Amino acid sequence: MIHSDSDPTHISTPEPVPGMGGLVLDEGCAFRVWAPHAEYVSVVGSFNDWDADACPLRREDSGTWYGSSLQAREGDAYRYHLRHESKEFTRPDPHARHMENSVGNALLWKPKREFAGPAFDPPTLDRLAIYELHIGSFHVRDGEPHGTFDSAIEKLPYLRDLGINAVEVMPVAEFAGDLSWGYNPAHPYCVESAYGGPEGFLRFIRAAHEHGIAVILDVVYNHFGPSDLGLWQFDGWSENGQGGIYFYNDWRAGTPWGDTRPDYGRGEVRSYIRDNALMWLQEYGVDGLRLDMTLFIRCFKGCPGDAADDLKEGWGLMQWINDEIRREFPKAITIAEDLQDSEWLVKPTSVGGAGFHSQWDASFVHPVRGTMIVPGDEHRDLDAVATAVAGRYDGDAFKRVIYTESHDEVANGKARLPSEIHPDEADSLPARKRSTLGAALALTAPGIPMIFQGQEFLEDEWFRDSVPLDWRKLETHAGIHALYRDLHRLRLNADGHTAGLMGQHVEIHHIDHERKVLGYRRWREGGPGDEVIVLFNFSHQSLDHQRVGVAFAGTWKARLNSDSRVYSSDFGETPVFELNAEEEPCDGQPYSIATHLGAYSVVIFSQDPE
Numbered sequence: 001m002i003h004s005d006s007d008p009t010h011i012s013t014p015e016p017v018p019g020m021g022g023l024v025l026d027e028g029c030a031f032r033v034w035a036p037h038a039e040y041v042s043v044v045g046s047f048n049d050w051d052a053d054a055c056p057l058r059r060e061d062s063g064t065w066y067g068s069s070l071q072a073r074e075g076d077a078y079r080y081h082l083r084h085e086s087k088e089f090t091r092p093d094p095h096a097r098h099m100e101n102s103v104g105n106a107l108l109w110k111p112k113r114e115f116a117g118p119a120f121d122p123p124t125l126d127r128l129a130i131y132e133l134h135i136g137s138f139h140v141r142d143g144e145p146h147g148t149f150d151s152a153i154e155k156l157p158y159l160r161d162l163g164i165n166a167v168e169v170m171p172v173a174e175f176a177g178d179l180s181w182g183y184n185p186a187h188p189y190c191v192e193s194a195y196g197g198p199e200g201f202l203r204f205i206r207a208a209h210e211h212g213i214a215v216i217l218d219v220v221y222n223h224f225g226p227s228d229l230g231l232w233q234f235d236g237w238s239e240n241g242q243g244g245i246y247f248y249n250d251w252r253a254g255t256p257w258g259d260t261r262p263d264y265g266r267g268e269v270r271s272y273i274r275d276n277a278l279m280w281l282q283e284y285g286v287d288g289l290r291l292d293m294t295l296f297i298r299c300f301k302g303c304p305g306d307a308a309d310d311l312k313e314g315w316g317l318m319q320w321i322n323d324e325i326r327r328e329f330p331k332a333i334t335i336a337e338d339l340q341d342s343e344w345l346v347k348p349t350s351v352g353g354a355g356f357h358s359q360w361d362a363s364f365v366h367p368v369r370g371t372m373i374v375p376g377d378e379h380r381d382l383d384a385v386a387t388a389v390a391g392r393y394d395g396d397a398f399k400r401v402i403y404t405e406s407h408d409e410v411a412n413g414k415a416r417l418p419s420e421i422h423p424d425e426a427d428s429l430p431a432r433k434r435s436t437l438g439a440a441l442a443l444t445a446p447g448i449p450m451i452f453q454g455q456e457f458l459e460d461e462w463f464r465d466s467v468p469l470d471w472r473k474l475e476t477h478a479g480i481h482a483l484y485r486d487l488h489r490l491r492l493n494a495d496g497h498t499a500g501l502m503g504q505h506v507e508i509h510h511i512d513h514e515r516k517v518l519g520y521r522r523w524r525e526g527g528p529g530d531e532v533i534v535l536f537n538f539s540h541q542s543l544d545h546q547r548v549g550v551a552f553a554g555t556w557k558a559r560l561n562s563d564s565r566v567y568s569s570d571f572g573e574t575p576v577f578e579l580n581a582e583e584e585p586c587d588g589q590p591y592s593i594a595t596h597l598g599a600y601s602v603v604i605f606s607q608d609p610e
Contacts, residue, residue, distance in 0.1 A: 016066050021095025024110035029072035036063030037237035038082045045078030047071040052081040077105035084236025092230040095189050102176045102186045102228040115202035116285035122214035123165050125398040126502045130450035131164040135195050138453050140468035149200035153207045163488025166214040176228040179465045185220050186228040188276050214287035221273050222296040226258030255296050264313035277321045281329050288333030295338050304340050322355030333357050343393040361400035364388045372434045373420045377539045382518050386508040389445040397446030397504050404438040405452035411463040419460045426460035433600035440602040443487040444534045446506050456484035479567040497606045499524045500532040509587040510548050519548045529609025537597040547594045549587030556593050556605040563598025572598040
């Protein structure tokens with residue numbers, strides 16, 4: 001019914017509608033906001049001439065305020081007007097799904113899950129091949145200042161043909177300005193306006209799914225902001241000059257990115273974060289989440305093992321989020337970036353673990369990059385590489401994501417692997433050879449492989465949000481791109497003879513420290529078409545007649561030789577095609593084959609299925 005004959009901007013509903021934020025209804029809009037210390041709250045917007053008295057909200061028992069307006073419509077700009085003690089001020093809606101920009105007004109918007117298309121089944125962990133990308137720099141059209149969801153859509157066929165079946169998208173929550181990595185979320189429920197806003201993100205997700213590509217979204221809950229932060233002192237209350245109701249208001253607020261750690265012990269804040277995590281799956285249809293730097297959710301100062309640094313409230317929040325996702329979205333994927341090599345991140349919550357499906361594996365990337373970067377072959381530590389290849393968490397190889405490049409590994413004082421190998425000539429022969437050798441390790445070792453945007457065509461220097469990928473390198477380094485494509489085909493058993501690369505099992509059965517050769521067996525169930533032999537040469541010398549043990553008699557075919565001139569005209573290539581196993585025991589196996597190995601190269605063998 002009408003609130004008053006003289007003021008038809010308000011409606012009084014018999015039962016308040018559920019939900020937080022600006023809620024678009026069949027008639028008008030409803031509003032609910034948490035502001036426990038406010039003395040007065042109203043909604044001001046383009047629909048009521050920004051009049052602080054036109055649409056007051058009424059206080060509810062839980063510290064929230066609620067009301068509705070018949071005049072408000074989807075697309076209208078709005079803010080909350082609040083009074084606390086003697087101060088009056090406005091704040092953007094903490095639950096707003098759409099904003100003009102990071103310092104602008106919230107915009108009323110109704111979620112449109114149907115825009116993301118029908119339900120999509122992401123690949124299982126053993127079949128994942130991830131490509132990490134940053135919307136703002138991945139593909140920038142001529143004449144445009146930065147990338148958008150729509151420009152990224154244009155490259156999805158390319159990713160599909162590369163063999164990618166999941167993209168891990170760096171954060172898209174509204175951040176300060178138009179250029180950012182995204183790890184400074186100013187408005188956690190909004191999609192970045194410079195990228196195309198919520199409808200642009202929905203188009204991107206639909207297009208990715210149509211190309212068979214899952215979307216894993218990076219989210220940031222270890223801190224908010226710190227700039228353009230609408231949550232800061234939201235209802236006017238704070239202590240010690242800190243952030244108010246959404247944040248710790250003492251030393252616990254401190255993080256490496258500012259004093260803006262959310263208060264994980266406060267029920268309303270826990271729900272705010274939990275609901276945000278679920279929103280991306282419920283309203284956008286993303287297929288998984290990667291939580292940024294969980295170390296600072298579970299530890300105050302990033303000192304795991306120090307009982308005084310243990311942030312139990314944060315650990316419990318991660319458990320809650322993972323349990324809720326597993327219950328409501330059993331096929332969704334959650335990944336932790338913790339980088340402390342703790343298997344408790346991926347143990348089930350039933351035994352006290354955090355419940356993530358997988359985590360970024362620091363114990364893989366650091367020794368592998370170190371082995372590729374060191375100048376002298378005599379310093380290449382094959383034992384460190386072997387340990388990295390054989391690693392797993394909680395007894396499961398797929399509870400780790402393995403890579404040689406990520407946004408963190410190629411910035412913050414570090415560079416792309418080819419540039420680390422040869423700073424003055426990133427496309428030199430050693431840089432091409434050793435960087436692709438690292439990629440071959442990531443794509444043949446047990447785990448979930450991931451590459452970073454542009455890695456597949458030898459992008460150099462270091463990652464910056466202001467510098468788009470140089471897609472001209474795709475033509476210059478077409479052979480390197482082909483090598484990544486062929487590695488992905490083998491990793492995903494596209495041709496039916498390398499099923500072992502999707503398996504749990506690995507045996508490092510061949511290490512020759514003098515010649516710098518490392519070999520391992522990979523298998524899923526075992527037998528021809530399943531068992532795979534991967535043999536690496538970590539030296540600048542090509543090797544003839546390198547013998548390696550194999551489990552079965554018969555013909556072993558070289559499925560990939562990274563030294564092939566198909567990949568570069570200056571590679572060495574002594575062709576390796578197929579070899580017959582000899583009854584000469586080697587490496588603990590009853591048979592063996594002897595092959596040529598090019599400098600800084602890998603050869604991958606398997607048998608045809610029976």
